[in-house]
Structure formats: structure tokens, C-alpha cells
Amino acid sequence: MVGFLACDWGTTNLRAWRLDGTGKVVAERDFPFGVSRLKRGEAATLFAEEVRPAMEAQDLPALLCGMIGSNLGWTVVPYLNLPSRLSDLKAALHRVEGEGAPVRIVPGLRGEGLGAPEVMRGEETQLFGWLALDPARVQGRHVVCHPGTHAKWAVLENGAVTRFLTAMTGELFDVLGKHSVLRWDGPADDEDAFREGLSAAGEGDALSSRLFTARTRVVAGDASAETTPSYLSGLLIGAEVASLPRLLGLEPGADIALVGDPALCRWYEIALRHRGFAPSVQDGERAAIAGLLALQDGVL
Amino acid sequence: MVGFLACDWGTTNLRAWRLDGTGKVVAERDFPFGVSRLKRGEAATLFAEEVRPAMEAQDLPALLCGMIGSNLGWTVVPYLNLPSRLSDLKAALHRVEGEGAPVRIVPGLRGEGLGAPEVMRGEETQLFGWLALDPARVQGRHVVCHPGTHAKWAVLENGAVTRFLTAMTGELFDVLGKHSVLRWDGPADDEDAFREGLSAAGEGDALSSRLFTARTRVVAGDASAETTPSYLSGLLIGAEVASLPRLLGLEPGADIALVGDPALCRWYEIALRHRGFAPSVQDGERAAIAGLLALQDGVL
Numbered sequence: 001m002v003g004f005l006a007c008d009w010g011t012t013n014l015r016a017w018r019l020d021g022t023g024k025v026v027a028e029r030d031f032p033f034g035v036s037r038l039k040r041g042e043a044a045t046l047f048a049e050e051v052r053p054a055m056e057a058q059d060l061p062a063l064l065c066g067m068i069g070s071n072l073g074w075t076v077v078p079y080l081n082l083p084s085r086l087s088d089l090k091a092a093l094h095r096v097e098g099e100g101a102p103v104r105i106v107p108g109l110r111g112e113g114l115g116a117p118e119v120m121r122g123e124e125t126q127l128f129g130w131l132a133l134d135p136a137r138v139q140g141r142h143v144v145c146h147p148g149t150h151a152k153w154a155v156l157e158n159g160a161v162t163r164f165l166t167a168m169t170g171e172l173f174d175v176l177g178k179h180s181v182l183r184w185d186g187p188a189d190d191e192d193a194f195r196e197g198l199s200a201a202g203e204g205d206a207l208s209s210r211l212f213t214a215r216t217r218v219v220a221g222d223a224s225a226e227t228t229p230s231y232l233s234g235l236l237i238g239a240e241v242a243s244l245p246r247l248l249g250l251e252p253g254a255d256i257a258l259v260g261d262p263a264l265c266r267w268y269e270i271a272l273r274h275r276g277f278a279p280s281v282q283d284g285e286r287a288a289i290a291g292l293l294a295l296q297d298g299v300l
Numbered sequence: 301m302v303g304f305l306a307c308d309w310g311t312t313n314l315r316a317w318r319l320d321g322t323g324k325v326v327a328e329r330d331f332p333f334g335v336s337r338l339k340r341g342e343a344a345t346l347f348a349e350e351v352r353p354a355m356e357a358q359d360l361p362a363l364l365c366g367m368i369g370s371n372l373g374w375t376v377v378p379y380l381n382l383p384s385r386l387s388d389l390k391a392a393l394h395r396v397e398g399e400g401a402p403v404r405i406v407p408g409l410r411g412e413g414l415g416a417p418e419v420m421r422g423e424e425t426q427l428f429g430w431l432a433l434d435p436a437r438v439q440g441r442h443v444v445c446h447p448g449t450h451a452k453w454a455v456l457e458n459g460a461v462t463r464f465l466t467a468m469t470g471e472l473f474d475v476l477g478k479h480s481v482l483r484w485d486g487p488a489d490d491e492d493a494f495r496e497g498l499s500a501a502g503e504g505d506a507l508s509s510r511l512f513t514a515r516t517r518v519v520a521g522d523a524s525a526e527t528t529p530s531y532l533s534g535l536l537i538g539a540e541v542a543s544l545p546r547l548l549g550l551e552p553g554a555d556i557a558l559v560g561d562p563a564l565c566r567w568y569e570i571a572l573r574h575r576g577f578a579p580s581v582q583d584g585e586r587a588a589i590a591g592l593l594a595l596q597d598g599v600l
Contacts, residue, residue, distance in 0.1 A: 115513060
């Protein structure tokens with residue numbers, strides 16, 4: 001392998017790594033080129049004129065995952081239907097047109113959710129990266145949770161993604177914090193209030209009612225307003241972890257792998273332990289690199 | 301009775317009725333004086349200089365319910381703790397200071413909710429109005445739902461409000477429609493899409509996940525974007541009616557009285573029937589007038 005340029009090109013930014021022929025990261029950098037900010041046709045130009053030179057990767061093959069394969073990105077790469085294995089994804093890498101070193105985009109995945117389709121772009125690469133980081137994981141059934149604005153919960157069975165569900169928990173938190181009667185300023189870093197929110201989440205039912213307790217515990221109770229974001233974070237994450245594992249058929253005490261931002265995974269870890277699950281945490285960036293490497297390796 | 305001026309003075313507007321000595325409404329009018337728009341101390345002046353003259357009620361006693369009794373209103377009237385009967389509320393009417401014909405404010409109610417206090421201001425008057433409209437309702441146990449931005453579900457037992465819960469369903473609908481990835485323009489008037497949302501609500505669990513189907517059914521499915529508000533309305537109201545009656549101990553098939561805006565009650569009626577309940581609908585304005593009359597009558 002001659003090395004390659006690996007990118008996680010998402011909605012809000014682009015994270016790039018140059019890997020050498022042994023798969024080692026030799027350069028890394030963030031670019032403010034999230035697809036939500038791109039003008040039509042701009043992706044190819046920015047990549048050639050900004051990303052490649054900055055990464056000293058003019059002549060290297062490139063592999064991109066994330067929303068860059070959507071209608072807001074470089075070109076639309078069709079979703080791959082479940083069940084999907086690493087080899088399926090490899091076979092479906094989409095080479096974009098153009099001169100110079102090849103650029104390929106990882107397709108997203110599409111499955112059936114709660115009465116409507118489910119789609120992901122970017123998380124699939126972290127899922128297969130999580131598998132690649134420990135080949136023993138190819139055996140058996142695993143549930144992986146990728147927390148975030150739109151959290152993804154995926155079932156992997158003998159190396160194939162067989163099902164996944166989305167929870168827009170992060171977006172609910174943001175929208176309620178900015179625009180609702182529960183709005184606040186300040187950080188969500190109070191573990192006691194977070195745990196209070198976990199307890200208030202019940203069995204994940206009656207969320208529109210439980211949410212209101214974030215207000216009344218302050219207005220008509222004794223809680224301080226500064227604890228509202230932590231309480232609400234606990235309530236929303238608590239409702240998610242009370243519901244999603246059950247929908248995916250997990251028994252109490254089951255293992256759940258968290259893959260994503262370590263700080264956010266830490267809160268999910270507390271929430272999962274609170275409900276009796278056995279969480280592990282994998283840094284999402286490392287999983288993304290491992291996934292891109294597994295997809296690139298051997299197909300140059 | 302000499303007649304009186306009855307007002308439902310809420311967050312966004314003030315609705316006033318002049319009743320004659322027989323309890324008949326002889327004048328009615330809306331004023332854009334919702335407490336969210338009031339400057340400090342302005343309520344008394346607006347009432348004396350705008351509302352009374354416009355209603356030709358300069359010398360009549362006045363009875364006000366709603367947020368006018370909050371810290372944003374005329375003066376803070378303490379909540380009455382549950383259980384609370386009409387006679388308790390009558391005894392706690394708060395007469396505001398000032399010259400001229402007396403002005404009294406109905407206190408709100410306070411109870412214990414889902415691990416946090418619950419409060420209402422204004423809906424209590426409609427609850428007792430609903431009782432007053434059919435005295436037979438003073439017997440037995442009834443559940444009354446008042447839909448709205450913050451829907452209230454109350455239990456009435458032998459004439460006393462014994463418990464209530466809030467669901468911020470209406471606010472979630474507004475906030476998601478304006479500020480989330482699910483945002484839309486246009487009306488929520490498609491009954492088929494509403495019913496599709498009801499079915500997608502499941503048992504009221506996993507709401508942050510089910511909400512996401514409002515997006516994927518359009519982006520990755522075959523649904524038209526114009527149906528999103530109706531679908532989401534069905535999903536949110538469906539989740540509410542799947543959860544709240546259970547929390548209040550209602551059996552399938554139970555009677556539930558809807559008291560409020562008739563157009564909104566109509567959607568709740570569809571949702572309750574969908575889950576096998578037996579809803580009835582009472583116009584909220586008529587209930588408010590009946591409640592104010594029951595509170596005023598005999599205590600002049």
C-alpha cells in the first residue's frame with residue numbers, strides 16, 4: 001500500500017488524515033468545509049485546491065465517508081441496503097469523476113426502522129472500524145450505539161449490519177435548549193442533576209410530560225436553574241436508553257458498545273450503567289480511521 | 301346577582317365576557333393584553349382604562365382567571381394545593397388592592413407530578429366549569445384532558461381535582477416545526493397523515509427515535525413533505541394519548557372528557573378513539589365562562 005488520504009466529511013466539518021503505507025496516521029487536520037456550507041459543485045474544487053495541498057497528499061488515492069455522499073455533497077452515492085458487510089461496502093465504493101489521483105466515497109446504509117426507512121452516512125464506517133479494531137467482534141451479535149445529534153443504534157451479526165435505528169436525542173436537546181420554555185444558558189456538566197434526569201426518564205414513555213418536569217422542578221420546586229441542562233440531558237438520554245435497547249431485543253445486563261465522541265460517550269456510559277447494561281467506549285475518530293483503512297486496504 | 305365581568309387572562313391574550321344578573325353573556329371581546337406582553341404594573345391600568353370601558357363594566361365586580369395570577373401578571377396569587385374542590389377555590393379567590401369595583405383573581409392549582417411539582421393557572425376554572433355544566437359529574441371519577449401548548453390531564457374525584465399531569469405536546473410540535481430538521485411550512489390538516497402518525501407513535505416510548513421517522517418517510521420513503529406536519533401532529537398526540545391515560549390509571553375503553561379549543565379537541569378525539577377510549581368534547585370557552593360563573597355566583 002502506498003498510503004492514502006482518509007476523510008470523514010460530515011455536515012459541519014471535514015476531518016482528514018494522511019495514512020502511510022503501513023496504515024499509520026502521519027498527518028491530520030480539520031477543515032471548515034461541512035457539506036451544509038458547500039455551494040453546489042464546490043466540493044471537488046475545495047478538495048483539490050485546499051485539502052490535498054494542506055495534507056501534502058496531491059497524488060494519493062483518497063477515501064471519503066459521511067454526508068459528502070449526499071445530495072448536499074460531492075455527488076449522490078446510493079445507499080446500500082441491509083444486511084451489509086464490509087465486503088459489500090468495499091464493492092460499492094463510488095469513484096467520482098475527474099483527473100488526478102482517484103477519489104472514492106463510501107456509500108451510506110439504508111434499512112427498515114420503526115415503520116419508515118432508516119438511513120446513515122458516515123456511521124457505517126465507524127461501525128466497520130469498530131469491528132476491524134478487534135476481529136473477534138466479527139463473530140456473534142453486537143449492539144453499537146453512536147451518540148450524537150442523531151444517535152444511531154446498530155445491530156451487527158456475524159460481521160454484517162442487520163438493523164439500525166436513529167434517535168434524534170441530541171437535536172431535541174439543542175432545540176429545546178434554544179427555543180422552548182426549557183431554554184437555558186450554560187453547560188450540562190452536573191452529574192448529580194444528570195442522574196436525577198435519568199431517574200425522571202421512567203421507562204422512556206410519556207416524554208412530552210416528563211420533559212415538563214425540567215421546568216416545574218425549578219419554577220415550583222427547589223432545583224436551581226443552572227442544573228436544567230444536565231437534568232434535561234439525563235432525561236433525554238435516559239429515555240433513549242430505556243427505549244432503544246428494548247426495541248433492539250437486548251436483555252438487561254447486555255453489552256453495548258459506545259462509539260463516538262468520548263465526552264458524550266461518557267454520559268451515555270453513565271446512563272447505560274444506570275439501567276443495568278454493560279457499556280464499553282471506543283473513540284469514534286479511531287473507529288473512523290480504522291474503518292476507512294479496512295475499506296481502502298487491499299483494493300488499491 | 302348584579303352581573304359581573306369575567307375574564308380568562310392568559311399568556312397571549314385576554315378574553316372578557318360581561319354576564320348579566322342571570323348569568324347570561326351579554327358582551328364579549330378579546331384584548332391583546334396577554335401577560336407575556338405586559339410591563340410591570342401595567343395590568344391594573346390596562347384593566348381599568350381599556351377593558352372595563354370597552355366592556356361597559358365600570359362598576360361591576362370582576363373575576364379573572366389564568367396567568368394574570370402569576371409573577372408576570374397583576375399580582376402573584378399562591379397556588380392551591382391538591383386535592384381542591386370548587387369551594388376551596390372560592391374561598392381562596394384573591395382580591396387585588398385598589399379603588400372602585402372589586403377585582404378578584406382565581407388561584408391556580410399545584411400537585412405532585414412525575415417526580416416534580418405540577419402547576420396550572422386557568423385550566424382549573426375550565427375543569428370546574430366542566431363540572432358545573434352537568435352537576436351529575438360531581439359524582440365519581442373523571443379524567444379531563446385540556447389540549448394545548450402545555451396540555452393538562454386532570455383527575456376529578458367526587459368533585460375534587462385530585463391529580464394532574466402536563467404534557468408539552470403542543471410546544472414540542474411548534475418548536476420542532478420551526479427549528480429542527482423536521483421543520484415545515486403549511487397546515488396540519490391531512491387526516492390520513494395524522495392517522496399514519498398515530499400508528500407510528502407505538503406505545504408512547506422511544507419518542508426521539510419515532511420523531512425521526514417524520515424525516516425519513518419523506519427523505520428516504522415515498523411520503524410527500526406537505527404531509528409532515530399532520531404526521532408529526534399524529535405522532536406527538538399519539539404518543540401523549542398512549543402514555544398519559546396509562547399513567548393516570550385509565551383502562552382501555554374509559555371515558556375521557558376533552559375540554560378546550562374545538563378544532564384541537566377534534567384531533568385528540570381521533571387519537572383517543574384510535575386507542576380505544578371514549579372521548580367527549582366540551583368547548584373550552586363555554587367551560588371557562590361556566591367556571592367563572594360558578595366561582596362568582598353567590599359570593600358577591
